[in-house]
Amino acid sequence: MVPEDLRYTKDHEWVRLAGDEATVGITAFAAEQLGDIVFVELPASGRSLQAAATFGVVESVKAVSDLFSPLSGEVIEVNADLASQPELVNTDPFGAGWMLKLKVTDAAEADALLDPAAYDKLIAEA
Amino acid sequence: MSETPGEAMPHTSPLADRHKALGAKMTTFGGWEMPLQYSGILEEHRAVRERAGLFDLSHMGELFVEGPAAGEALSAAVVSEPPRLAVGRAQYSMICAPNGGILDDLIVYRLAEERFLVVANAGNAPLVSDLLAQRIGPFRAILDDGSLATALVAVQGPRSVEILAPLTDLEPAGIRYYGIAEGAVAGIPALVARTGYTGEDGFEVFVETARAGELWDAMLAAGAAYGLVPVGLGARDTLRLEAGMPLYGNDLDPTVNPYEANLGRVVRLDKPIDFVGREALRRVAESGPARLLVGLEMTGRGIARHGYPVFVGDRQTGIVTSGTLSPTLGTAIAMAYVAPGDAEPGTIVEVEIRGARVAAKVVPLPFYRRPR
Numbered sequence: 001m002v003p004e005d006l007r008y009t010k011d012h013e014w015v016r017l018a019g020d021e022a023t024v025g026i027t028a029f030a031a032e033q034l035g036d037i038v039f040v041e042l043p044a045s046g047r048s049l050q051a052a053a054t055f056g057v058v059e060s061v062k063a064v065s066d067l068f069s070p071l072s073g074e075v076i077e078v079n080a081d082l083a084s085q086p087e088l089v090n091t092d093p094f095g096a097g098w099m100l101k102l103k104v105t106d107a108a109e110a111d112a113l114l115d116p117a118a119y120d121k122l123i124a125e126a
Numbered sequence: 127m128s129e130t131p132g133e134a135m136p137h138t139s140p141l142a143d144r145h146k147a148l149g150a151k152m153t154t155f156g157g158w159e160m161p162l163q164y165s166g167i168l169e170e171h172r173a174v175r176e177r178a179g180l181f182d183l184s185h186m187g188e189l190f191v192e193g194p195a196a197g198e199a200l201s202a203a204v205v206s207e208p209p210r211l212a213v214g215r216a217q218y219s220m221i222c223a224p225n226g227g228i229l230d231d232l233i234v235y236r237l238a239e240e241r242f243l244v245v246a247n248a249g250n251a252p253l254v255s256d257l258l259a260q261r262i263g264p265f266r267a268i269l270d271d272g273s274l275a276t277a278l279v280a281v282q283g284p285r286s287v288e289i290l291a292p293l294t295d296l297e298p299a300g301i302r303y304y305g306i307a308e309g310a311v312a313g314i315p316a317l318v319a320r321t322g323y324t325g326e327d328g329f330e331v332f333v334e335t336a337r338a339g340e341l342w343d344a345m346l347a348a349g350a351a352y353g354l355v356p357v358g359l360g361a362r363d364t365l366r367l368e369a370g371m372p373l374y375g376n377d378l379d380p381t382v383n384p385y386e387a388n389l390g391r392v393v394r395l396d397k398p399i400d401f402v403g404r405e406a407l408r409r410v411a412e413s414g415p416a417r418l419l420v421g422l423e424m425t426g427r428g429i430a431r432h433g434y435p436v437f438v439g440d441r442q443t444g445i446v447t448s449g450t451l452s453p454t455l456g457t458a459i460a461m462a463y464v465a466p467g468d469a470e471p472g473t474i475v476e477v478e479i480r481g482a483r484v485a486a487k488v489v490p491l492p493f494y495r496r497p498r
Contacts (some may be wrong), residue, residue, distance in 0.1 A: 057480070
């Protein structure tokens with residue numbers, strides 16, 4: 001089971017919403033599929049993101065994958081630890097491997113995201 | 127490493143069930159379904175550098191050329207000079223088009239006075255088989271395409287000699303680098319070559335496909351005490367790149383000639399037999415290559431990948447052909463073709479990564495050389 005307190009995208013990002021602040025990362029399933037993550041590129045604080053827009057990339061040894069913002073908002077913090085320890089995305093994808101925090105424009109956008117049961121179903125069928 | 131789209135049914139390795147039982151992620155490469163990784167690329171890579179890894183290379187093509195004129199026939203077909211090989215020795219080679227473009231890179235082994243083994247890349251093996259058949263036609267030699275009948279398992283890494291020795295009637299330590307011997311491994315008739323694609327000591331063991339499973343099981347069991355682990359194509363790619371070895375399809379293709387690929391030493395323009403590509407290659411040797419394959423080390427933050435453009439100032443000097451984060455060095459490394467004037471080690475270049483220029487410098491190949 002994936003964490004119950006999160007919402008998910010079909011591109012395998014997760015979001016934890018607290019008031020108008022959202023924390024974003026990629027799921028354990030995504031990290032496992034990518035393999036050993038060796039590089040994470042994140043946006044600068046202050047950047048505005050639209051929901052579903054590319055906000056960065058994650059690179060495994062073999063491949064480059066885009067990251068998509070689950071919600072619209074302004075980047076208020078990125079996880080600086082990932083510059084030197086990108087492997088945190090593999091070892092703790094829902095915790096220390098978080099990627100960015102957003103001040104969201106419209107918290108209601110989260111209603112369009114997958115709930116844990118729907119995301120579980122998605123990865124079971126993948 | 128590129129997938130081969132549009133191929134209906136990939137070949138299956140005789141070891142496919144074992145890979146799945148070991149938890150491998152599979153991938154299609156060169157028309158074969160092969161293991162990409164087991165425990166993880168970084169862990170498998172380190173195992174080969176520090177201990178040993180076991181590789182299924184059943185996808186490689188094995189082409190046997192036999193007959194009184196087998197050496198001369200091969201000499202007419204490839205750029206190197208197989209007749210100069212002593213029995214039990216091997217040489218790196220290439221097969222080229224009439225215009226000098228590389229159609230595949232190969233290892234040619236001399237198994238006997240009148241018998242050679244040519245090992246071709248999986249995706250090119252059918253083409254190389256056809257070309258060899260055509261090119262040796264006029265000579266007293268025959269081609270036996272053993273690609274499907276032959277399996278190849280490699281053990282690579284510093285513990286390879288210790289792992290292999292108890293399994294074979296041969297003396298592995300006595301086989302020289304780029305040597306090959308015929309014997310038994312785990313009771314199975316085998317050709318044992320001291321060759322590889324990792325930059326480490328190691329052996330490639332050829333057996334009949336029907337007995338590949340037995341060989342794999344015996345080697346995995348014998349290696350357990352030495353920390354041997356199965357290694358997939360993912361780590362094979364990072365290992366070969368650190369070792370500065372080109373990968374056909376990434377760094378070599380029909381638009382590239384051996385001089386551009388820094389493999390001019392392999393071409394024997396003055397051998398006594400005319401060979402396909404000679405005139406074109408002679409012209410390149412005289413006028414100099416139009417571009418050169420070099421090593422790049424990223425000095426800025428980012429990983430160069432296949433297809434990324436390389437700049438010196440505002441001028442595009444070339445293109446990246448392979449790139450990864452080097453697990454051994456911890457830095458991003460790449461191979462790229464650049465203009466000859468920009469090929470000197472120390473030259474500062476920039477790689478365009480997702481629209482941004484990232485600093486890199488030309489460095490000598492290989493990136494990694496094993497301690498001796």
